[in-house]
Structure formats: structure tokens, C-alpha cells
Amino acid sequence: MIAGFRAIVDDVGGGLLFLGQMFSTALHYRPKSHVVFDQIWKVTLNSLSTTALAGFFVGAIMTVQFTLQVKEFGALGYLGGLATSGTIREVGPLLIAFMLSGKVGAFTSAELGTMRVTEQIDAVRCLGANPFQEIILPRYIAIILSSFFLLAVGLFMSIAGGLLLGVVFSGITAEEYLRHIPTIVTLPSIVSGLFKCLVFALVLASICTYKGFTTTGGAKGVGRAVVATAVATMVGLVIADFVTTLIAEAILSMAMQA
Amino acid sequence: MIRFQRLVKRFGTRTILKGLSFEIQEGEILFVLGTSGTGKSVLLKNIVGLLRPDEGEIWIDGQEVSRLSEEQYFPIRKKCGMVFQHPALFDSLTVFENVAFGLRKHYRLPEDEIRTRVRECLALVNLTGIEQKMPAEISYGMQKRVSLARTVAVEPRILLFDEPTTGLDPVTTNAVNQLIFDLSRKLKTTSIVVSHDMHCALAIADRIIVLDQGQIVAQGTPEELKACEVPLVKDFLSEALEAGLEEGKI
Incomplete structure (x- = not known):
């Protein structure tokens, strides 16, 4: 129990030191833009279709669930607004981020872990280069930008999925579905959803690069790093969701009072 | 010149290097022999700063570098x-980009x-026409030679080899050993070679150090080592003899 707690504290401490080193590198060196764009292209291309699909079905599920609730009150006209609000502010970013953690997080962690155990990172250091500048920072920036973009695409697709199921499953027209979205889904709730996307992207990028970079122990070690990335990312995302929800709710209530 | 003074390296409770002290002169080829786990690779990694000693000093060209x-x-x-022991090529870059990495840096x-220099370095290790291939598309032996070309490309004055011939066929092994010898003599590089290969050490080393459990148990020229009575050294020598390789000069 104590050993487990100590390991977690060590891990968090190691992660913070890692991030400190990365931000220090970011302040002193500019990563090569073509390397960053190359990584953005890879991450986005690899995950765009799955993220869009996941977003579509998250929206569809939310619409089905809300249909069952609002039908009882004869308030189907509010279905679009309620389902979209719930998806954009809460469920959408979290579920799509879970999906991305499996796709982008596991891939990055395995890639960096393999580079570590095959001594590629040591080779970079021996050639007089800084691995944070050459390898980690470009990936970190790319994962944040790509994940933010992918999460936004996923949320947009969730509206499409909700709309389709609204028409097919709930029996309302597209116009009825869309009518109350602008009144319920206000600008602060869109900002709150996008803020969550940004925080989730940061959490994902930080955990997968850290776990990959600190891999030890050959092929088994890479396997362990990927599993650890998956677990830590899920836990990290849920905690980040809780914290961002509190912050977003506080901001929303302040905005409503104003 | 490289000098070690009472070098100690620990991993947890295990002490890997136990107070090593020795010097390597400029242009010298030093072989470090020993069984697995005696700290040979750890010694090399301490020189390039991939690991740092827990105690002791490392002097390179008159500068203390361990801190x-x-x-x-x-x-x-x-x-x-x-x-490195593994080729450690950057697998997302072509062979050309791998060799050019240090030059660009x-x-x-x-x-x-850069193109001319990369071709020269690849020719040095008998490789041509593979510049645009990815590391995964060439054999392990070729990867090791590309790794050697990448290291040589930046013209280092000190070359460190971590088991450079492990996993190579006899012909390539001889070619790599010849290359280590040539580089040292022509470019006056100082070479430290970590190896299990006593035959090769006897053939090209200026001096040999034998490590056992983190300590030096024997050191000297190849001729001096041949007359050494330390059991571990005798084991290495007899293995070279049994393989029928002991007389081989490259």
C-alpha cells in the first residue's frame, strides 16, 4: 500500500520534472517546423476517421438517451438542444479523448519506448543533439494541436450523429432538432467544451510522451509502457474532466449572472 | 587523453564499477574485455555522459567532465x-538522413x-546504393555498418565501440575490425572497444584491459596479456585458441 503510493508520487514527480525539462527546451529552442508538421500530419491522418466515427456515435447515443427522457414530458422540440449541450460540454470530449488515448497515446508511447530501448535516444544524445528538441518537443506540440483538432472534429460529428438519430429514431424533423440548439448551446458552453478538449489534449500528450521516454527493459518494457500509458491517461482524463467541469461551471454561472 | 580516477558506478544496491583508475593515450586502441555484466558498456556510457559516475572523476583532454x-x-x-551494441539507427529516417544527422547538427x-560526405562514409564501410532505403529494409549487419558510418561522419577524435562485431558474419567482422584499426592509424582517433573477442583484441589492440566484477584484473599489451596467469585471461585466451583464431592478424 505504502510502496504503491510511493510509486505514484515518484511517477507524478518524474512526470513534472519531465514537463519542466520540456518547457525549458521549448523556451530555448524552436523545434523544426517541418518535423512538427510531419507529426501533425501523421497523427491527424491516422486518427481522423476513427475520431469522426466515434464522435458521430457519441452524438447518436446521446440523442437516443435524451429521446427516452424528453418524450415523457412532450418536449421533443428541445431534444436537439439538450443532446447537443450534453455532448459538447461533457460526454463528447471525454469519450472521444478516451478513444484518442488508445490510438494516439498508445502509438506515441510505443514509438518513443522502442526508440529508448533500441538506444536511438541515446544515439541522439551522443551525436551532440538534445532529444527533447529533436524528438519529444515536436511530438508534444503535434499531439496537442492534432488532438485538439480531432476532438473538435469529433464534437462536430457528434452533432451530425445526433441530428441523424433525431430524425430516424425520434421522428422529428431536422429543423425541429436544430431549432433550440442556439438557445441551449450558448457560446460559453461551446468555449467550455473546447477548453476541455485543449486540457485533454495536454493531458494525453504529457502522459504518452513521458511514459514512452522513460521506458526501460526491452520489448517487455515497451509493452509495460503502453499499458501504463493507457491506464494513466484514462485516470488523468477523468481527473482533468472533473477539474475542468468545476472551472467551466463556475465560469458559466458567472457569465449567466452577468 | 582520457583518464579515469577511482570511478564508481552503482545501480541501486549493486556496485557495477568499483573504483576503476586508468588512462588512455591519444591515438591508442584500447580493448576492454570481460564477461557479460562486468560493467564494460557502463564504462563507455560514463565517458559520453549517458550515465554519470557516483564517485570518482573522468578527465577528457584535461577537462573533468563527470559533473x-x-x-x-x-x-x-x-x-x-x-x-552502440544495437545499430540504434533512427527508424523514421532513411540511411542517408541517418548518416547526415550529425553533419546537419x-x-x-x-x-x-553533405551528400558527398555521406557517400564517402558509407563507402568506408563497404555500402553503396542504399542511401534512400529505410533501416528496416536492410540487414542487421548493414544496419551496424550504417551506424558506424553515422558515427564516423562527424569525425570524432575519440571513438567508442560497444561490441561492434556482435551479430556480424566473419567477413563483416574482419572488415569492421580493419576499419577500427585504419581509423585509429590514419585519423589518429583514440578508440576504446568493448568486446568479448580476444582474437580481435590480440590482433589490433595497442593495449587490453580485462574487467571482472567491476575491477581491472589484468592489463597490458597483447604480448603481455598472452603471458598473463590470471584465470579469466587464460579462459579468454584458450577460447581464442580453441577457435583456431589466435594467430590471425588482420
């Missing part, structure tokens, strides 16, 4: 080239010059 920060170590690493050379 330098990562950034202060960059100029030291420019002097040292390390060939350290020298502002025109692209034509």
Missing part, C-alpha cells in the same frame, strides 16, 4: 563518437557537401 550538466556535455560529445555544410 558537467547535460548542456555542458554537448561539446564533449562532439569529440566522442559512440557505436554540427556543421553548416552545403547540401552537395
Whole structure:
């Protein structure tokens, strides 16, 4: 129990030191833009279709669930607004981020872990280069930008999925579905959803690069790093969701009072 | 010149290097022999700063380097080239980009010059026409030679080889050993070779150090080692004899 707690504290401490080193590198060196764009292209291309699909079905599920609730009150006209609000502010970013953690997080962690155990990172250091500048920072920036973009695409697709199921499953027209979205889904709730996307992207990028970079122990070690990335990312995302929800709710209530 | 003074390296409760002290002269080829787990690779990694000693000092060209920060170590690493036990090629880059990596990092050379230098280095290890291949598309032996070309490309004054011939066929092994010898003699590089290969050490080393459990148990020229009575050294010598390789001069 104590050993487990100590390991977690060590891990968090190691992660913070890692991030400190990365931000220090970011302040002193500019990563090569073509390397960053190359990584953005890879991450986005690899995950765009799955993220869009996941977003579509998250929206569809939310619409089905809300249909069952609002039908009882004869308030189907509010279905679009309620389902979209719930998806954009809460469920959408979290579920799509879970999906991305499996796709982008596991891939990055395995890639960096393999580079570590095959001594590629040591080779970079021996050639007089800084691995944070050459390898980690470009990936970190790319994962944040790509994940933010992918999460936004996923949320947009969730509206499409909700709309389709609204028409097919709930029996309302597209116009009825869309009518109350602008009144319920206000600008602060869109900002709150996008803020969550940004925080989730940061959490994902930080955990997968850290776990990959600190891999030890050959092929088994890479396997362990990927599993650890998956677990830590899920836990990290849920905690980040809780914290961002509190912050977003506080901001929303302040905005409503104003 | 490289000098070690009472070098100690621990991993947890295990002490890997137990107070090593010795010197390597400029242009010398030093072989470090020993069984697995005796700290040979750890010794090399301490020179390039991939690991730092827990006690003791490492002097390179009159500078004590063991307490330098990562950034202060960059100029030291420019002097040292390390060939790893694994090829350690960057698998997302082509062979050309791998060899050019250090050149692009350290020298502002025109692209034509980089291309010429990369070709020269690959020719040095008997490789031609593979510049645009990815590391995964070439054999393990070729990868090791590309790794050697990448290290040599930046013209380091100190070359560190971590079991450079492990996993290579006899012909390539001889070629790599010949290359180590040639580089040392022509370019006056100082070479430290970690190996199990006593036959090769006897053939090209200026001096040999034998490590056992983190300590030096024997050292001297190949001729002196042949007369050594230390059991571990005798084991290495008899293995070379049994393989019928002991007389081989490259």
C-alpha cells in the first residue's frame, strides 16, 4: 500500500520534472517546423476517421438517451438542444479523448519506448543533439494541436450523429432538432467544451510522451509502457474532466449572472 | 587523453564499477574485455555522459567532465563518437538522413557537401546504393555498418565501440575490425572497444584491459596479456585458441 503510493508520487514527480525539462527546451529552442508538421500530419491522418466515427456515435447515443427522457414530458422540440449541450460540454470530449488515448497515446508511447530501448535516444544524445528538441518537443506540440483538432472534429460529428438519430429514431424533423440548439448551446458552453478538449489534449500528450521516454527493459518494457500509458491517461482524463467541469461551471454561472 | 580516477558506478544496491583508475593515450586502441555484466558498456556510457559516475572523476583532454550538466556535455560529445551494441539507427529516417544527422547538427555544410560526405562514409564501410532505403529494409549487419558510418561522419577524435562485431558474419567482422584499426592509424582517433573477442583484441589492440566484477584484473599489451596467469585471461585466451583464431592478424 505504502510502496504503491510511493510509486505514484515518484511517477507524478518524474512526470513534472519531465514537463519542466520540456518547457525549458521549448523556451530555448524552436523545434523544426517541418518535423512538427510531419507529426501533425501523421497523427491527424491516422486518427481522423476513427475520431469522426466515434464522435458521430457519441452524438447518436446521446440523442437516443435524451429521446427516452424528453418524450415523457412532450418536449421533443428541445431534444436537439439538450443532446447537443450534453455532448459538447461533457460526454463528447471525454469519450472521444478516451478513444484518442488508445490510438494516439498508445502509438506515441510505443514509438518513443522502442526508440529508448533500441538506444536511438541515446544515439541522439551522443551525436551532440538534445532529444527533447529533436524528438519529444515536436511530438508534444503535434499531439496537442492534432488532438485538439480531432476532438473538435469529433464534437462536430457528434452533432451530425445526433441530428441523424433525431430524425430516424425520434421522428422529428431536422429543423425541429436544430431549432433550440442556439438557445441551449450558448457560446460559453461551446468555449467550455473546447477548453476541455485543449486540457485533454495536454493531458494525453504529457502522459504518452513521458511514459514512452522513460521506458526501460526491452520489448517487455515497451509493452509495460503502453499499458501504463493507457491506464494513466484514462485516470488523468477523468481527473482533468472533473477539474475542468468545476472551472467551466463556475465560469458559466458567472457569465449567466452577468 | 582520457583518464579515469577511482570511478564508481552503482545501480541501486549493486556496485557495477568499483573504483576503476586508468588512462588512455591519444591515438591508442584500447580493448576492454570481460564477461557479460562486468560493467564494460557502463564504462563507455560514463565517458559520453549517458550515465554519470557516483564517485570518482573522468578527465577528457584535461577537462573533468563527470559533473558537467547535460548542456555542458554537448561539446564533449562532439569529440566522442559512440557505436552502440544495437545499430540504434533512427527508424523514421532513411540511411542517408541517418548518416547526415550529425553533419546537419554540427556543421553548416552545403547540401552537395553533405551528400558527398555521406557517400564517402558509407563507402568506408563497404555500402553503396542504399542511401534512400529505410533501416528496416536492410540487414542487421548493414544496419551496424550504417551506424558506424553515422558515427564516423562527424569525425570524432575519440571513438567508442560497444561490441561492434556482435551479430556480424566473419567477413563483416574482419572488415569492421580493419576499419577500427585504419581509423585509429590514419585519423589518429583514440578508440576504446568493448568486446568479448580476444582474437580481435590480440590482433589490433595497442593495449587490453580485462574487467571482472567491476575491477581491472589484468592489463597490458597483447604480448603481455598472452603471458598473463590470471584465470579469466587464460579462459579468454584458450577460447581464442580453441577457435583456431589466435594467430590471425588482420
